[in-house]
Amino acid sequence: MNIGIRPLCVQCKVKPRAYGYKKGTKIYWRRLCDTCNRKKSHKKIGGITPLQRSGYKKRNKCELCGFKAQDSIQLDVLFVDGNLRNTNASNLKTVCANCQRLSSVRRLGWRVGDLQADD
């Protein structure tokens, strides 16, 4: 009984498949490796979001209403085109929690690249 052979992930074909379950002496592997499984369920990989990887630094005030934050926790990063993977500088805006909420109920007039960075 050879349980040493571990099939490769059907998606990336690089990493070995994740462990599924064992039935008697036979091991059943999952179709995907751990990384692909995680990607599939849209979980963060390695705890780093594309935004963190981009190195984007929040400004100290809201770019919409001009609210000056006392603490950066009051500010969020808004993805202008709604695509959380688009970390292009022109797609990222610092907005306060109020504006962040508003942006989810009404479309902002912003288009990607509308505003110029001032630093």
Ligand SMILES: [Zn+2]
């Ligand atoms: Zn994989």
Ligand SMILES: [Zn+2]
């Ligand atoms: Zn605001």
